[in-house]
Amino acid sequence: MPKKGTKSKKKEVDDVPNQQENKLPDYLELQRTRVVCNDDAPIYVHTFICHSSLMAFHLLIMITFITLALHMFPCEIVCLTQGYQHSGTFAAMGVDNSVSVEKFCKNFKIEINRLTEDDMEFDMIGIDASIANAFRRILIAEVPTMAIEKVFMVDNTSVIADEVLSHRLGLIPLDADPRLFDYISENDVPNERNTIVYKLHVSCPKGSQRITVKSSELEWLPEGSQLSMSAPAHSGDKQKTFTSFSQSQKEILEKPLGVKFKDITIARLGPGQAIEFEAHAVKGVGKVHAKWSPVATAWYRMLPEVVILEEIKGGKRAVVAKPRACTLCRECIRPEESEESTEGASEAQESSAPWKQIELRRVRDHFIFTIESTGSLRPEVLFTEAVKILEEKCERVISELS
């Protein structure tokens, strides 16, 4: 909280002459760069953004707040995750808290831990939670993808209802690069630039076993729709179909379009049942419907830090082996209720309680990002697209302001 910084700054200025430039006392540095995890539930405090000029006013407000707070809550109030964001927080101490663009560019690092065709895990160091969250939100909801939107049912005698079948089809991930396609709106004619057409025609012969219709049976039609809209006016004319492809999609695209995963069950057919339909896939974003989300999911966590405060007795020296693998379950700092400790235990005994020997922290600006792609784009391409979309948003607002 910026206010806490203000309070101790007053003491600091009185006691120590202002010779140490850019040096904060340890506990403030800890609060600025780490999030301390306690064993109880996080107590969130809204970030207070203060006037850097009205110091005295805030000192008064802050003292009342702290005294009030101490009466109401037994434990320390920690503002998690957000931290001291205002650039003038430690101004009177002579410490510059600002994160200018130059400083950001100098300190920012990305380290890739795992990169496969379907998922990636990488570390972003030196970035703030608000921007990391912005990327996560864009990855889930605003990076476009292709998914089946319209299904033209010709024949459906299966036990799966039309709408249920169509819903399932929409959720099938398609192996199409959405950057090669345009959006389609209500009045547009479906053409080869904004629609992908698939067809399915399966039937289960009478007398045979039940069959399962898998997604591999969806057939891509690069020439466009084959269903005719109405009977042709003259017998020799070409029939008007639901799409008007001026050229085959095979010439535009390099590799054939299909479904990404071939073993998704679409429906099951009993003997004598058949399904015949044509499906049109269009470009969309996850905000409108989750079928257009390009990631299975994308998430981040802060780098955990486990610090051993006191010597842990027991022969050998205890060292933290893999802090990165910590799941922050807080079992190591959970106080245990035992009979002995409540019956007049001595001071020395209390301080060596195992849950007090470890401190659990998270590094505020180190994010371990994981992206799991559903297959239309590679995960690093997805992240690049997400960053581009944030840039486009900024540009849009700038042009609106001008």
Next chain:
Amino acid sequence: MEHGSLDDSSSSTFSIMEEDHTLANSVRFVLNQDPRVAFCGYSIPHPAENKVNIRVQTTGDPAKDVLKDALQDLMVMCQHIRGTLDTAVADFRGNKPAEAMDIDLNKK
């Protein structure tokens, strides 16, 4: 659109349509880093409506310019992030055939 006073251009509220926490929180963070900003925050008047209000109060400069600068800074940061990611991916791919195993970051 900007809601401010005609004679004092250093404080105003910007109401942006079709935006949500994604952009607003990032812009608020970048604005906070600007030393010209005395106060900044954002709110979403109603969750069903796609609108966000960003409040900027500066120490004298017109709020519009400060917001524009913050947006430009955010764009520069995004471009830098993209560049860093591309280099990191290229490095990772270059090292992979040599190492054939994950880079052990658990040593931290």
